[in-house]
Amino acid sequence: MLYRTAVPVPADALVQRNLEFTRTAWKAGLRPDQREANQLRVVEMDFPLLSRDVVQVKCGNTVATATVSCDLVEPSPYRPKHGFFEVHARQLLHERDPLDQFKEIKRISMYLTRLLSSSVLETEGLCVIPGRRVWSIDAEVIIVNNDGNVQDVAQWAVMAALQHVRRPELTIRGEDVIVHPPHERDPVPLPLHHTPLSFTFAVCANPQEVQLAVRAATLRRAQAPRAGASSGANADEGDGEAKDLGWSSNALQVVVDPSLEEAAAAACTVSVAVNGEGHVCSLEKADGCDVSIAYLEQCMKAATKLTQALLTQMKESMEAHNAKRKEAVRSQFLWAQQRHGIQAIATPGDEGEHASKKAKTEE
Amino acid sequence: MSRQKEYVSPAGLRLDGRRPLEARRMDIAFSTLSACDGSCDITLGQSKVCACVFGPRESLHKQEAKHDKGLVTCEVAVAAFAGENRRNPQRRSKLSEDIGAAVVQVARSVILLSQYPNSQIHIYIEVLQKDGNEKIACVNAACLALIDANVAMRDAVCCIDAGILDEHMLIDLTNDELRSQCPVIAAAFTGHDTRNIIWLETASRLPPDSAARLLKCAEEGATKLFETAMRKALEEHAKKILTLKS
Numbered sequence: 001m002l003y004r005t006a007v008p009v010p011a012d013a014l015v016q017r018n019l020e021f022t023r024t025a026w027k028a029g030l031r032p033d034q035r036e037a038n039q040l041r042v043v044e045m046d047f048p049l050l051s052r053d054v055v056q057v058k059c060g061n062t063v064a065t066a067t068v069s070c071d072l073v074e075p076s077p078y079r080p081k082h083g084f085f086e087v088h089a090r091q092l093l094h095e096r097d098p099l100d101q102f103k104e105i106k107r108i109s110m111y112l113t114r115l116l117s118s119s120v121l122e123t124e125g126l127c128v129i130p131g132r133r134v135w136s137i138d139a140e141v142i143i144v145n146n147d148g149n150v151q152d153v154a155q156w157a158v159m160a161a162l163q164h165v166r167r168p169e170l171t172i173r174g175e176d177v178i179v180h181p182p183h184e185r186d187p188v189p190l191p192l193h194h195t196p197l198s199f200t201f202a203v204c205a206n207p208q209e210v211q212l213a214v215r216a217a218t219l220r221r222a223q224a225p226r227a228g229a230s231s232g233a234n235a236d237e238g239d240g241e242a243k244d245l246g247w248s249s250n251a252l253q254v255v256v257d258p259s260l261e262e263a264a265a266a267a268c269t270v271s272v273a274v275n276g277e278g279h280v281c282s283l284e285k286a287d288g289c290d291v292s293i294a295y296l297e298q299c300m301k302a303a304t305k306l307t308q309a310l311l312t313q314m315k316e317s318m319e320a321h322n323a324k325r326k327e328a329v330r331s332q333f334l335w336a337q338q339r340h341g342i343q344a345i346a347t348p349g350d351e352g353e354h355a356s357k358k359a360k361t362e363e
Numbered sequence: 364m365s366r367q368k369e370y371v372s373p374a375g376l377r378l379d380g381r382r383p384l385e386a387r388r389m390d391i392a393f394s395t396l397s398a399c400d401g402s403c404d405i406t407l408g409q410s411k412v413c414a415c416v417f418g419p420r421e422s423l424h425k426q427e428a429k430h431d432k433g434l435v436t437c438e439v440a441v442a443a444f445a446g447e448n449r450r451n452p453q454r455r456s457k458l459s460e461d462i463g464a465a466v467v468q469v470a471r472s473v474i475l476l477s478q479y480p481n482s483q484i485h486i487y488i489e490v491l492q493k494d495g496n497e498k499i500a501c502v503n504a505a506c507l508a509l510i511d512a513n514v515a516m517r518d519a520v521c522c523i524d525a526g527i528l529d530e531h532m533l534i535d536l537t538n539d540e541l542r543s544q545c546p547v548i549a550a551a552f553t554g555h556d557t558r559n560i561i562w563l564e565t566a567s568r569l570p571p572d573s574a575a576r577l578l579k580c581a582e583e584g585a586t587k588l589f590e591t592a593m594r595k596a597l598e599e600h601a602k603k604i605l606t607l608k609s
Contacts, residue, residue: 106460107464110457110460110461110464113457114566115566119566119567119568194568268472270563275568278570278571279568279569279570279571280565280568280569280570280571280574281566281567281568281569282565282566283548283563283564283565283574284563284564284565285560285561285562285563286468287467287468287469287471287472288472289472290472290553290559290560290561291559291560292558292559292560293558293560293575293578293579293582296560296563296574296575296578297571297575300571300574300575301571304571
């Protein structure tokens with residue numbers, strides 16, 4: 001007998017099933033990966049190298065790596081007292097990525113530039129000698145894996161790198177600039193005004209569609225008594241349809257940190273950046289359905305709560321990396337404390353002298 | 364600079380004589396260009412913007428076309444003589460890309476894309492003069508040009524910006540007022556029901572309640588602007604079309 005080979009399920013159909021499952025879960029008040037509405041995925045911040053300028057942030061399966069470099073350059077002739085600060089985003093692409101992925105990466109670059117360039121790092125503070133020497137800070141984010149919410153993870157990575165990086169100490173005599181290496185003088189942190197953290201929220205359902213569904217359910221419920229008077233079967237059908245159409249009272253409205261499927265299933269997404277003092281630094285809304293001011297207030301409140309926890313975790317990661325660096329520096333000179341050479345030179349014949357040396361060492 | 368300059372006088376007048384919650388005059392002209400499907404010229408204060416729409420037409424890039432909905436693209440050109448200093452017209456500035464991204468976002472939110480499968484709607488915008496609100500003018504001009512091109516849309520769009528400057532809420536800020544680097548929110552609302560926010564952008568530090576108040580202030584300004592300028596222009600344009608037909 002001849003058998004046909006099994007035809008694999010098309011990816012589009014599978015994606016559509018996942019989207020429908022996500023929307024059904026939201027109506028029931030749940031999320032597909034069993035998180036709460038305002039719960040992030042597991043966030044890990046790591047400084048993989050001993051140098052201070054590289055950070056890796058993981059949020060679930062989304063991974064972003066940020067690198068910050070500082071250079072002394074000549075300023076622009078139009079703005080002689082301002083340094084340069086640029087943020088770039090890149091992604092490791094493969095052949096299965098959609099064709100407009102580079103537009104998404106460009107949009108993330110523009111978002112990071114708009115958020116960070118104006119208020120976080122003041123370029124006037126990067127001036128060394130007006131018209132001759134200024135600092136150029138270049139932050140670059142590499143998105144290693146994209147499992148949704150790439151914009152937030154990239155922003156967290158840039159903020160962690162900017163807080164942790166150190167530039168060399170300078171001594172200025174007239175027009176001479178002496179750049180001190182790290183072993184001469186301790187490097188200096190960057191002058192950051194505040195630390196905004198960005199959170200993206202997915203609006204689960206179109207508010208207008210929800211209102212239409214509620215109105216339809218109300219109309220059906222109003223028509224139900226008359227139908228019930230005629231026959232019980234119609235009343236049962238009416239109740240069933242009302243239950244199907246009606247939104248449950250605990251349906252989710254706004255969820256934080258959407259994954260890839262949740263972002264695709266959402267009616268629209270809203271990005272809120274909040275700093276440590278609770279101020280809103282950025283508000284952006286992507287294309288999709290309309291939202292009202294109440295939704296935005298809900299997002300701002302949730303983002304304010306999440307910011308404190310994430311800032312604390314960032315600080316702990318930086319302190320752990322500092323401890324690791326100190327341990328590594330100390331272990332470089334561990335050989336000098338063992339005194340193997342001195343003991344080896346001593347002749348075995350002089351027992352008394354050897355014993356006296358041992359006693360001194362113990363003392 | 365904001366400490367030396369008095370942006371709002373104690374009598375409640377701004378530098379150009381406006382009240383804090385007063386928008387500048389908006390002049391709208393439809394069908395000014397003949398080689399496109401829809402066009403609109405907007406003069407919003409000192410900003411002049413020309414927008415034209417080509418489409419719905421066959422998509423030029425076959426790979427980017429989608430089988431179930433339309434594709435919206437936008438191209439923005441800022442004239443060399445638009446600002447105070449003449450700039451190099453060859454360079455693609457960040458402003459062009461920023462305005463293009465905002466216009467595409469608003470258009471995708473408002474156009475019924477499922478009505479135009481395998482199609483492309485191309486919006487071309489030229490900024491002829493800038494005075495601080497060129498992005499707002501571009502979004503308004505693009506959406507009015509889409510209406511002139513008879514593209515199916517859910518609602519008209521009214522875009523406006525609001526800022527807090529010296530304890531005053533200002534609407535429709537000029538270049539001088541923007542130079543003080545006060546907190547500004549730019550928002551686009553649906554025209555007939557301005558409680559719906561289509562597009563939103565801000566990049567300045569604000570307490571959350573101030574952000575909400577600014578949004579409400581922008582919403583009220585958008586309501587007034589739509590009633591005074593856009594609705595009249597659209598109605599006159601419709602009358603003109605009906606007169607030609609009858």
